[in-house]
Amino acid sequence: MNNEARAKKRVTLADVAKQAGVSQMTASKVMRNTGSISEATRDRVTAAARDLGYVPNRLAGSLSSQNSDIVAVILPSINDTIYGDVVRGINEVLRPHGYMTFIGENQFDTELEEDIIRSVLSLQPAAIILTGGINRSEAAFRMLKNWQCPIVQIWDDSKSGFDGSVSPSHEAGGALVAQHFVDRGFKAPAYIGAELSKDLCAARRFDSFKSKLQAFGVVPFEVTDEALPRRGETGQTLVARLMETRPETDAIYCLNDAIALGALSWLHDNGYDVPNQVAVAGFNGTSLLQVVRTRLTTVDVNRERLGQVAAKAVVSLLNGEDIAEQTVLDTQLVQGNTT
Numbered sequence: 001m002n003n004e005a006r007a008k009k010r011v012t013l014a015d016v017a018k019q020a021g022v023s024q025m026t027a028s029k030v031m032r033n034t035g036s037i038s039e040a041t042r043d044r045v046t047a048a049a050r051d052l053g054y055v056p057n058r059l060a061g062s063l064s065s066q067n068s069d070i071v072a073v074i075l076p077s078i079n080d081t082i083y084g085d086v087v088r089g090i091n092e093v094l095r096p097h098g099y100m101t102f103i104g105e106n107q108f109d110t111e112l113e114e115d116i117i118r119s120v121l122s123l124q125p126a127a128i129i130l131t132g133g134i135n136r137s138e139a140a141f142r143m144l145k146n147w148q149c150p151i152v153q154i155w156d157d158s159k160s161g162f163d164g165s166v167s168p169s170h171e172a173g174g175a176l177v178a179q180h181f182v183d184r185g186f187k188a189p190a191y192i193g194a195e196l197s198k199d200l201c202a203a204r205r206f207d208s209f210k211s212k213l214q215a216f217g218v219v220p221f222e223v224t225d226e227a228l229p230r231r232g233e234t235g236q237t238l239v240a241r242l243m244e245t246r247p248e249t250d251a252i253y254c255l256n257d258a259i260a261l262g263a264l265s266w267l268h269d270n271g272y273d274v275p276n277q278v279a280v281a282g283f284n285g286t287s288l289l290q291v292v293r294t295r296l297t298t299v300d301v302n303r304e305r306l307g308q309v310a311a312k313a314v315v316s317l318l319n320g321e322d323i324a325e326q327t328v329l330d331t332q333l334v335q336g337n338t339t
Contacts, residue, residue: 011054019048031056071314072120074104074113074130076199080230080258081286082303083131086154089307090129097315099126106134108198114140121147127314132156132165133201150317154310156201157328163317166310166327168301170201174208176299176333177253177281182216184339186251186279189213190221192238192263193255194228202230202255205283209253220253221246230255235262243270243278250278251339257282257298264294264338279339285332295336302329 017027029035030045071094075083091101104120106113117140127149133156144151153160157167181189196203213220223242228234235254242249254260260282272278285300306329313323
């Protein structure tokens with residue numbers, strides 16, 4: 001570290017007050033938007049803060065007041081497009097109410113999620129939005145239940161045990177694809193997926209898909225791998241295994257859209273005619289699929305709306321209002337040109 005960097009001094013509230021010509025208490029009230037302060041004084045303080053580059057210590061403020069403007073959002077992956085859309089919806093609702101989001105990524109890892117929850121709670125969050133469908137530890141669940149703030153679970157349509165939940169119906173999603181395959185007359189359907197022991201919602205979709213097909217006397221072939229991630233390259237790997245093992249396959253349901261796109265890539269590269277020879281469907285309805293030439297058949301769960309509804313539930317709880325214990329959003333089959 002050079003001498004210039006070592007000599008840098010963080011701008012304090014006292015610096016802002018001095019430049020604005022007011023007391024530190026008055027400057028503090030302006031920064032926290034409290035008290036009866038004249039508009040002229042408020043303008044001088046905010047101008048001084050802006051000119052000096054002052055950044056309030058929000059954490060210190062929350063520790064002293066037991067109030068916070070942080071809403072923690074705990075997700076499986078920040079690299080997954082679906083969760084980016086969910087967070088966008090959350091932020092659209094929370095920002096106008098003065099709340100910011102803090103994102104934690106658990107990667108479907110039970111111990112990692114426990115560590116994240118412990119760290120998140122140390123920030124004194126105003127509320128927590130967390131993804132269900134993970135093998136949550138008893139310790140994590142106990143920490144959350146003992147914490148006195150609103151908690152809304154998203155994505156998982158099973159009973160949450162928290163203040164409320166907002167999710168698509170995963171059973172309906174799997175059944176929609178199965179019915180579509182039956183309606184299209186496919187005789188040898190299959191399923192490819194990964195990490196089903198960690199992603200409980202995906203496992204529920206597959207069970208529903210399988211049960212619906214079995215009701216029509218059709219048993220889908222299954223290729224899954226617990227060691228592979230839920231990404232596009234996994235779709236390439238699994239569809240290669242599938243077509244080598246069961247070449248008569250005429251329709252493939254994939255755990256998510258990312259795996260489906262990987263499967264499509266491999267099928268095209270290896271000369272398969274999609275959908276005339278092999279059909280492919282996914283789950284999520286990611287926005288990428290609307291701009292590529294190959295439009296994947298998928299189940300749209302309206303991810304941004306899911307985030308908005310969850311955030312509105314949080315705001316209602318913070319305002320002391322009641323919310324529905326469980327909100328299940330509609331899922332919709334969107335047929336592209338891959339089935």
